[in-house]
Amino acid sequence: MNFGKLFFLGFPDGFDDEALEIIRKYKPAGVILYPGNMKSVEELQISMDKLYNLDIPLLISSDHEGGQLETVPGILSSSGNYAMGKLGKPEYAYKYGKYLGEKLKEFGFNMVFSPVLDVLHKSSSAVTGFRAFSTSADVVAEYGIQYIRGLKESGILPTGKHFPGHGKAAQDSHEENAIVYDFSFDDEDIIPFKKSLKELEILMTSHVIYEPVDNDIASVSKIIINDFLKENLKFKGLVISDAIEMKAFYNNYYSKEGVIKFFNSGGDILMVAEARQNFKKLYAFFEEAIKDKKIKINVIQNKIKKIEDLQRKYYNKDYSGELLMDIAKRALKINIKNNFDKDNLTFLIPEAKNLSPADTTANDLEKLENLINSEFKNCKIIKYDPFTGSVNKLPKREESVVSFVLDSFRFKKQLNLQKKLKHFSSKVLYIIIRNDEDLENYLSESYIVTNSTKLISLYQAIKAFKKQFLKGEVSV
Template identity: 35%
Template structure:
């Protein structure tokens, strides 16, 4: 296994410190104004001295294209194929599922192994940790209340506390990105796909609680990726198996489905996951993850989102019924995504990278478009001081103490 000097480029060129150097106060301050914005992102001058521009100028085409992909992998250790995702495909990040987790010691060791593999730019190391029914942490970690349970407790600070607790635990293991919280507004019907993963049937409650949870994660250096834009709460079809369609008029969408995302965007949410949902009043032909009208026209231009756009897994049924993951990756990046998620198939991430590279060389994806997407990704990694520092063994007792305190409230 090849080793690396920690943060070969990004720490030396972009950072003055790293997340692991910080200590965090576990006390919970009172939240007097829940409408405060997220901490302001750094204003970076687009001059030749800009460190992001310097790094971007030094990157090869392969390195740029790799940043556009977060991939799943198989097994609980790193084999040659998995290592090649980083050294050959030069991926920007990885996502961990239950199939990758056996125990706390195994998971910490696995994350540390990835951090020690030679990588010019630090990896997004991501997971789905919502609390409740969607949790990927080892079985020796207590389960946190889900979104609906938190809302029913009617304790505003509890949502913020849970976000901090999740951020603390993920940072302890070595993760730096979390695909949570859920900003879908539940339709209150028994056929809802999202159900109790949503905070509420009230879009204002979803918005406020979701932003509070995200803010708590940020406090521990974990990137919150809110989901599933433009809203999966009023759908009866699960996008893992088919294509959900939302047919509501725009005034309803603006007041319900889109409201929590608009609220989060106004408060500088750093990243949004787009779901495989057909928004028929915007683009009735393709899922949002493949739609220029949704990702660029609606999310970028109308809602003014300047952060990183990530797709849901392109191996899900809503996409795989009509496209290979490689085909979908090109369509999605061209339509407005910054990062595509490829979680199925050991060779599919490599095929996606090859297809994206060919699309750039053929002019299907203009170089200026590629550079803008990579620029956003690098700025996000800078903003959260992503590094490759290995972590010591996790203190499960401390995490469980905090988690159990929240369960009792």
């Protein structure tokens, strides 16, 4: 049995082939996008395309809350929860939740790790800060519920956090053990969670020790998760941990015993922020625990069913932004004649320059190098001046060359450079990225015409080229 659905995975350094294969193989509950997955709106579009093309019903989330914690490009900045809470008008939280949800949905998200239901205290660490709506538990509850309703109305799954409340912790659980010494199950910090439970389908736990009730952090506390949250408060939804890489968890529970504690305490999904480094070891711990009957299989099967129900409810492959990727893909004209050596590739790309005052080509060309490096490990990249055709070096005979052509019919010296490539390599692919009038110069060659300089179009050309490695000749 594949137990991948019991994990939520992050790949902060990008969705390369290795990351995508992990997702494809283990089929997790979901994937979180970090700033490294979306340095720009264009790169966010590409990350989403990669995830949706896996055709797996994933929950796709970010931790974009507004204000202190904003991660998704293209969403207008908010003053944040605390400023909102000062207005005395909870309807603003609903309006912001709806705005945020609609933007997230447009980009392809179906979930968000928000809202923060923690209460701000004088002792609160900076990690809580202005992420909290108020110093009043009732205000936090009122605003939190409205925020949740706005997100849900937009088709986004909200996540209340960090149960049972991070506000009293003076330490940052990202960096060290965090302990709350003044706590009970009648604590005011629990009020926002109690009042929100009927609105929520998933809660995130804190990695904080609440010393009066347990010596373990809440994320692995049976007393807090199972006995109090699920049995006493009758919460029927799912419980997800905060990231296991946070030191309060990682330094104490990144072990087989920690995995056993989490799932036996009532936890449903473990969040692995650095999945490339940490997931497979955790997964092995879990399999060993199942084999040793330290975790009951029937309990796990019930968790997986609830996760699958949530995936079916929120996953929709036809998100509105997908239209733009579809146009970019359909606009390609492809004629690849040769087999290329994927282990010995050189890319020739134009320097990031606009061709006129009414042109923003440079914005996309600036991101092209990073895109190529993320798709092809250990490749070589050579830059050329599109106007003069000048270049610092040329590819070697044994190398396969992919050259991005930028209006070479206008710039004769660039055209000379492009044609000269055939003297240095027998395998050259020309990707014509601007005016298809250039095609007349390359009809006898392997080529892809994008009819666009936008990064999403360049990405679709690269994607089509990668398919050639798998299927041989491609002609459309």
